[in-house]
Amino acid sequence: MHNALQVHISGLRKILDAVGIGIVREGATYTLGCSISDVDAGLFEALVTRAQSLLRSADPDQALDVLERALSLASGPLLAGLDLTPALDQARRAIAERLLAARRDQVIALFRSGRADRAVEEARALVADDPLDEASWSRLMAAQYHAGQPHAALETYQQARRTLLDELGVEPSPQLAALQRDVLNHRLPSPVTQPTARGAVVPPTELLGRDDLIDRVLQAVDSHRLVTLHGLGGIGKSALCGAVVERLGAASRRVAATEFMRVSSPHHALESWCRALQLSSDGDPAAVLAAAGPCVLVADNAEEFEGFADLATDLLQRAPEATLLVTARQPVGLPPELAIAEPPLPMDSDDSSPAERLFVRHCRRMRPDIDLDGAEEDIRELCRLSGGLPLAIELLAARVRVSTPARLVEQLRRSPGTLATFTANRDPRRSIPDVVAWAVSNCSPEAQLLLGAMAEAAGLVSGRLVDALSRHPDALVELVDAGLVTGPTHSDHFLVLPPVAQALGGSDEAARDALLDAVTDLVRPPDGAQPSVQALVDDEPAVLRAVAISCDMGHPGVLLPWLEPFWLATARIPEGVRVLRGALASAHPDDAVALRIALGGLLVLTGEADPPALEAALRAAEATPWYHSRLVVDGWCTLGCLHAAALHVEEAARCAGQAMRAAEPDPVLEALALGCEVATADAEGDPARAVELGFRAVATLRRSGEPRDLVVALGRLVEPLVRLGRLAQARVNVDEMLELSARHPMGTAAVHVAADAAVVELAEGQPAAALGMATTVLSRLDEVGCHTGHEVVAMRCLALAHQQLGHADYAARFLGAAEEVARRSGRHPEEPWAPVFEPMLRALLEAPDFDSNHLIGAADPDGLVQRWLAFVSEA
Numbered sequence: 027m028h029n030a031l032q033v034h035i036s037g038l039r040k041i042l043d044a045v046g047i048g049i050v051r052e053g054a055t056y057t058l059g060c061s062i063s064d065v066d067a068g069l070f071e072a073l074v075t076r077a078q079s080l081l082r083s084a085d086p087d088q089a090l091d092v093l094e095r096a097l098s099l100a101s102g103p104l105l106a107g108l109d110l111t112p113a114l115d116q117a118r119r120a121i122a123e124r125l126l127a128a129r130r131d132q133v134i135a136l137f138r139s140g141r142a143d144r145a146v147e148e149a150r151a152l153v154a155d156d157p158l159d160e161a162s163w164s165r166l167m168a169a170q171y172h173a174g175q176p177h178a179a180l181e182t183y184q185q186a187r188r189t190l191l192d193e194l195g196v197e198p199s200p201q202l203a204a205l206q207r208d209v210l211n212h213r214l215p216s217p218v219t220q221p222t223a224r225g226a227v228v229p230p231t232e233l234l235g236r237d238d239l240i241d242r243v244l245q246a247v248d249s250h251r252l253v254t255l256h257g258l259g260g261i262g263k264s265a266l267c268g269a270v271v272e273r274l275g276a277a278s279r280r281v282a283a284t285e286f287m288r289v290s291s292p293h294h295a296l297e298s299w300c301r302a303l304q305l306s307s308d309g310d311p312a313a314v315l316a317a318a319g320p321c322v323l324v325a326d327n328a329e330e331f332e333g334f335a336d337l338a339t340d341l342l343q344r345a346p347e348a349t350l351l352v353t354a355r356q357p358v359g360l361p362p363e364l365a366i367a368e369p370p371l372p373m374d375s376d377d378s379s380p381a382e383r384l385f386v387r388h389c390r391r392m393r394p395d396i397d398l399d400g401a402e403e404d405i406r407e408l409c410r411l412s413g414g415l416p417l418a419i420e421l422l423a424a425r426v427r428v429s430t431p432a433r434l435v436e437q438l439r440r441s442p443g444t445l446a447t448f449t450a451n452r453d454p455r456r457s458i459p460d461v462v463a464w465a466v467s468n469c470s471p472e473a474q475l476l477l478g479a480m481a482e483a484a485g486l487v488s489g490r491l492v493d494a495l496s497r498h499p500d501a502l503v504e505l506v507d508a509g510l511v512t513g514p515t516h517s518d519h520f521l522v523l524p525p526v527a528q529a530l531g532g533s534d535e536a537a538r539d540a541l542l543d544a545v546t547d548l549v550r551p552p553d554g555a556q557p558s559v560q561a562l563v564d565d566e567p568a569v570l571r572a573v574a575i576s577c578d579m580g581h582p583g584v585l586l587p588w589l590e591p592f593w594l595a596t597a598r599i600p601e602g603v604r605v606l607r608g609a610l611a612s613a614h615p616d617d618a619v620a621l622r623i624a625l626g627g628l629l630v631l632t633g634e635a636d637p638p639a640l641e642a643a644l645r646a647a648e649a650t651p652w653y654h655s656r657l658v659v660d661g662w663c664t665l666g667c668l669h670a671a672a673l674h675v676e677e678a679a680r681c682a683g684q685a686m687r688a689a690e691p692d693p694v695l696e697a698l699a700l701g702c703e704v705a706t707a708d709a710e711g712d713p714a715r716a717v718e719l720g721f722r723a724v725a726t727l728r729r730s731g732e733p734r735d736l737v738v739a740l741g742r743l744v745e746p747l748v749r750l751g752r753l754a755q756a757r758v759n760v761d762e763m764l765e766l767s768a769r770h771p772m773g774t775a776a777v778h779v780a781a782d783a784a785v786v787e788l789a790e791g792q793p794a795a796a797l798g799m800a801t802t803v804l805s806r807l808d809e810v811g812c813h814t815g816h817e818v819v820a821m822r823c824l825a826l827a828h829q830q831l832g833h834a835d836y837a838a839r840f841l842g843a844a845e846e847v848a849r850r851s852g853r854h855p856e857e858p859w860a861p862v863f864e865p866m867l868r869a870l871l872e873a874p875d876f877d878s879n880h881l882i883g884a885a886d887p888d889g890l891v892q893r894w895l896a897f898v899s900e901a
Contacts, residue, residue, distance in 0.1 A: 066099045067121060071503070073099075074128045077135070086138035088516065093132045100125050126156075127394045133165045142173035157189050160202050161394055167202075171209050179209045233262070233269050234387075235371045235380025243270045243366060247322060247349055250364040251342055254328075254352040260417025261368050263353040264326050270351065274322055283324035286331045295337060299323050309899040316345040329354040370414025373406075381409040381419060388423030396426065404431035411438050421510075425468065462530060466510065472498035473505055478537030479544070480511065481527040482575075485567030486519040494544040517564070538575050542585070545572035549588045556656065556694050559732045562592045563771045573605060582609035583617025587624040587657055594631075595734055595773040603628050619646045623661045630664050631774065633851055640665055644684070658688040659695045666702035670709040671853040678706040697726035698735060704742045713746035720746065733770040737763045737779060744782040748789045749860040760786045777803050781816035784823040789862050793830035800824045801898055804891050818848045821887075822859075824894075826866045834873040836894075841870065842883030843890050 039049050049057070073096035077089045104118045104125075129152055136145035149166035156162060163186040170179040183206040187198050197203075233240070243266070246253045255263045267283075274281045282302030284295055296311035303321060305314050315323070323341070328334045335358055338350055342362065352358060357365035371381040378386075382405050389396055398405065408431055412418035425434055466474055479495045480487050487495075492502055502520070505511040513520030522530075545568055548561050562569055569592060576585045586609055593602035606625040613621055626640030644661045647653050666681030682702040689695035700723035707716035720743040727736040740759045747756040763779045766772075772779065784799035803820035821844035828837035859867055870876065883890050 070096050070099045070121075070128075071124065074124055074131070077128070077131060086135045090132065090135040090139055090141075093128055093135055096128055097125075097132065100128075123393075123395060126152075126159075130161060130165055130394050133169060137169050137172045142169060145169035146173050146175070158193055159395075160186070160190075160199055163198075164202055164205055167205055167209060176209055176212070180206065183209070233265060234384050236262075236266055236269065239266065239366075239368065240269050240273065243351075244273060246364050246366060247274070247351060250349070250362065252338065252350045252352070252358065252360060252363045254354055254357050254363055254365045255368055256354050256357050256365055260415050261370065262416040263368055265416070266368060267324060267326060267351065267353050271322075271324060280318075280321040281324065282321065283326060286325055286327045286329075286334065292333060292337045292340075295325070295331070296341070312341060312344050315341065315348060318345070318348070320347045320349075322349045322351055325350060325352045327354070328352045328358065329356065334358065335360060371409075371416060371419070373409050373414050378402075379406075379409065381412070381414045382406060384416060385409055385419050385423050388420050389426045391423075393426060398431070401431045404435050407435050408438070411435075421462070462510070466530070469504050469510075470498065470501065472496070473501040475536060475540060476501045477505055477510055477522065478530065478534060479540040480505075480520065481522045481530050482537050482541045482571060483565070483568035484527070484571050486515070486521050487568055488561070488564040489514060489518040489520065490561055491544055491548070491565045491568055492520055494547060495540055519564075541568060542572050542575045542579075545569055546585055549585060549592070556692075556732070557588075557591065559591045559595045559734055560770065562589075563595050566596055577605070577609055580612075580614075581617070582613060583620055587617075587620035588655075590624055590627055590657070590660060591732070591734070593628060593773075594775070595771050597773040599628055599631050599774065603632060619643055619650065620652070620657060623647060623657055627661055627664045630668060635668060635852060637665055637668055637852075654688055654690065654692070654695075656695060656698070659685050659698050662688060663698060663702040667705045668852055670702075670705035671851075673709050675706060675710040678702070678709060682706050693726050694731050694735075697723040697731060697739070701739060701742055704746070708746050708749075713749040716746040717743060717750065717752075733766045734772055734775050737766050737772060737775045741775075741778045741782045744785055745860065748785060748862060751862065753786065753789050753862075756786045756789065777806055777816050780806070781819045781823075784820060784827075788823050788826055788830075789860065793827040796823050797827040797831070800827065801895070805895055805898075818844050818851070818853060821847065821891075825870065826863055829866055829870045829873070834870070835875065835879050837870050838873060838876045838879035839883030839890055840894075842880035842885075843887035844883075846884040846887050 035049060042049065073092050077092040077096065104121050129148065133145050133149045133152065136142070136148060146166065146169045149162065149169045152159070152162035153166050163182065167179040167182050167186075170176070170182060183198070183202070186202065190196055190198055198206075243253065243255065247270070255267060271281050271283060280303060282299045284298040284302065286295065293311065296315060300306070300311045300314050303315075303318060305318060315321075325334065325338075331337070334352075334354075338352075338358060338360060341348065342350065342360075357363060371379070371384060373379045373381045382402075385405055385408060386398060389398065408422055409419065412422055422434060429437075466477060469477070476492070476496050480492065483491075496502055502511070505522075506513070506520075511520050511522050515521075545565070548565070548569075549557050551557060569589070572585060573589070576582050586606060589602065593599050603625065606621055606628065610618060610621050610625065622643035623640065626636060626643060629635055630640075640661060644658060644665070647658050647661075652658070662681050662685035666678045666685060669675075669677035669681060682699065682705075685699035685702050686696065689699040700719050704716045704720045704723070707713070707719060720739065723739045724736065724743070727739050731739075740763050743759055744756050747753070747759065760779070760783045763782065767776055767779050780799050780802040784796045784803065787793075787799055788796035800820040800823040803816055804824075807817060821840050825837045825840040825844060828834070828840060
C-alpha cells in the first residue's frame with residue numbers, strides 16, 4: 027500500500043512541478059505547497075464568499091465583478107477526468123451547489139445594479155438548466171418585473187406552475203405564489219442601490235420588527251436636539267440608525283453620518299460632518315456647521331470616542347439648528363438627551379416572529395437552496411437561545427452552512443451556559459460573549475490565533491497583514507464564514523466585528539506575539555529589503571498596537587527605532603517623539619543607541635534639534651550589527667542637512683561621507699545618502715553639481731524607491747534648478763511631486779511639495795499662486811506636527827510674493843520673520859537667493875519703512891503667521 031502511494035505521489039509531483047506547485051511531506055501527511063488562490067476551487071469559493079459579503083453591504087456593482095471572476099473559473103464539467111469516488115462525488119456536488127448559488131447571486135447583483143435586461147437572460151439560463159428549481163423561477167420573475175415586463179413575469183409564473191404540476195404534481199410554494207401577488211399589485215420595491223445620505227450606511231434589506239421603533243426615532247429627531255439609540259452590543263443600533271437616515275434622506279432632510287470608531291479628535295469628527303454635507307471645513311468646522319442651518323448629524327458608535335460628551339455639548343451650543351442622532355452602548359448623559367433603548371427582536375409571535383424571519387434570511391444568504399421545512403421549532407428554539415440579538419442570530423445562522431438547525435440546538439444545549447442566560451446580562455459591554463465564545467470554539471486553533479491577532483490590531487487589517495498573521499490558508503475563510511470577521515473591503519481590508527472583538531476581551535500572549543512579529547516583518551523585512559511605507563500606512567492601527575505591545579514587553583528596540591518613515595508618512599511626529607522618550611527612560615542599553623538616533627531625527631523636525639547628541643548616538647552605532655541600515659543613513663543625512671542649512675559646508679560634507687559609508691551596498695540607501703551630498707553641493711555654491719547628484723538619486727528611487735522618498739529627492743532639486751535658471755525642469759519636478767502626492771500618503775512630505783511649488787510659482791512670475799502655496803505650507807505645519815526648513819522657504823516666498831503684489835509692509839515683515847525663524851532652527855539667516863529673485867529682493871530692501879516692518883516681523887514671527895492665516899481664512 028505504501029509503495030503504491032509513493033508511486034502515485036511521484037507521478038503527481040511530475041505533473042504539478044510543471045505548473046510550479048510542489049508537494050510537501052510532513053510525517054505521514056502530504057499537502058500541496060501552494061496558496062488557496064492557486065487552486066481554482068478554493069479561489070472560486072473565496073470569490074463567491076466575498077461577493078455575498080458585497081451584496082449584503084449594498085455594493086452590487088463590485089459584487090457582480092467578483093461573481094463574474096468566480097464564474098469564469100467554472101468552465102466545462104466539474105472535476106473532469108477524475109474517477110469519482112464517493113468522496114470526490116460529494117465534493118463535486120458541493121461545488122455544483124455553490125456554482126448554482128453564485129449564478130443566482132449574479133442575477134440578484136445584475137438587477138440590483140440596474141442591468142435588468144441581462145438579469146433576465148441569466149435567469150432564463152438558470153431555469154433552462156433546472157426547470158424544477160423554484161428559486162430560479164422566482165429570480166426570472168423578479169428580473170422581468172424590474173426590466174419593465176410585469177406581464178412577462180406573470181406568464182413566467184404560469185409556466186412555472188404548469189411545469190411543477192406536470193413533473194411533480196405539486197402547486198408552486200407559498201413564496202412563489204406571494205411573489206406573483208406582489209407582481210400583480212406592483213409591490214416589488216426597486217432593487218437598485220439608491221444614493222444615500224453622505225457618509226451613511228443604509229441597510230441593503232428592510233429591518234425586521236423595527237417599524238414602530240423607526241417611527242419613534244423619527245419623531246424624536248423632530249422634537250429633540252440630542253437623540254441616543256443605546257443598547258446591548260450587537261443589538262442592531264447601527265442598522266436601525268441607517269434605516270432612520272434613509273427615511274430622513276427620502277424626506278429631503280440634510281443628513282451627515284460619521285463612524286466614531288474612525289475618529290481621532292473632535293476636529294476630525296467636525297470635519298467629517300462638514301465633508302458629508304459638502305461644506306468647506308477650512309478654519310473652524312464647528313463654525314461652518316453652526317452656519318449650515320437645519321441638519322441631522324449622526325454619530326455612530328459614539329462610545330468609541332472618549333471626549334464625545336464634550337464635543338456634543340459644544341456643538342449643540344454653537345449650532346442651534348443642528349440635531350445629533352447618536353448610537354452608543356449607553357446614553358451620553360447630557361441634559362437635553364432623549365435616550366431610546368433598542369430591545370432584542372420580538373420572539374413571541376403566533377406566526378413567524380421577526381427574530382425567526384431574520385434567522386431564515388441569514389440562512390438563505392448562506393445557502394440559497396436550503397430546505398427549512400419542518401425546522402420551525404428548532405429555529406424558534408435557536409432564536410430563544412440567542413436572546414433575540416441580531417448579531418447572535420447572524421452568527422448562529424452562519425453555522426447552517428455546515429450544519430442544520432436541529433444540530434445547532436443540540437450543540438447549544440450541551441454548552442455549559444445557554445446563550446439566553448448570558449445575553450440577559452444588562453451590562454451593554456458584555457452582551458454576546460457566549461455567542462462569540464461558541465463561534466470561536468468551532469474554529470480551528472489556527473483560525474482562533476488569527477482572530478486574536480486581528481482583534482489585537484484594533485481596527486481594519488489589510489489582506490497583506492492577514493496573510494502574514496495566518497498560519498493556515500483557510501483560517502481567514504473560517505473566520506469570515508463564522509461571521510466573526512467581515513471583508514474584504516474595496517481596499518482589501520478585513521475587520522473583526524467590534525462586538526466580537528469586545529466579547530473576546532484581551533487576547534492571549536500568542537496573539538500579541540503574532541501581531542508584533544508580523545508588524546516587525548513589515549517594518550524590517552526578513553529578506554533585508556527596504557520596508558514599504560504604504561504597507562505601514564495601510565495597517566496604521568496594527569502598527570500603533572504593535573508599538574504598545576513592544577513597549578509593554580520591555581523590548582522597544584525591536585520595533586520603535588525603525589519607524590521614522592511611518593511617523594513621517596502618517597504625520598504622527600509628536601506621538602513618535604513622546605513614545606521614543608518614554609521608551610528611552612527604561613530602555614536596555616542594547617536598545618538605547620537606536621532609540622536615541624530615532625529620537626534625534628524626529629526632534630530636528632519639531633525644532634528641538636540636538637546635533638551633538640545625534641552625532642554621539644550615530645558614532646556609537648558604528649559598533650552595532652545594524653550600522654548599515656536606513657536608521658543610520660537617515661540619521662547622518664539629517665545631521666548633514668542641518669549643517670548644510672547653516673552653511674557649515676565641511677561638516678555637511680563629512681556627514682554625507684558617513685551616510686554613504688553606512689548605505690553601502692544598498693542602492694536605495696545610497697540614493698538617500700546622495701540627498702545629503704545634494705544639500706552640501708548647493709550650500710557650497712555649486713548648484714550644477716547638486717543637480718547632477720540629485721538626478722542620480724532620482725533615477726534610482728524611480729526604479730526601486732518609495733514614493734515619499736522620490737518626492738523628497740525631487741524636491742531637493744528644485745532650488746538648485748531655480749538657481750541655474752532651469753525653470754522648465756523645476757516645473758516638471760514639482761508637477762511629478764504633486765502627482766505622486768495625489769496617489770500616495772505623504773504626511774510631512776506634503777509640506778515639502780507645497781513649499782517647492784511656491785518657489786517655482788514665484789520664479790515663473792506667478793506671485794498670487796506662490797502666495798497660495800506658501801500659505802498652505804504655514805497652515806499645515808501644526809497639522810503634520812513639524813516645523814522644518816520649509817517654514818523658512820514659505821516665509822521667504824511670502825515676502826517676495828507680497829513685494830510683487832505691491833504689499834511692501836507684509837513683504838518686509840515676512841522677510842524679518844523668515845530670518846528670525848532661520849536663526850532659531852540653526853539655518854543661516856542670510857542664505858543666498860537664486861539670481862531670478864535678486865531684483866525682487868533689491869526692490870523690497872529699498873521700500874519705504876522696510877526697517878521698521880522688518881523688525882516687527884522678526885520680533886514675533888509666530889504672531890505674524892497666525893494673523894496672516896486668520897486673515898486668509900476670513901477672506
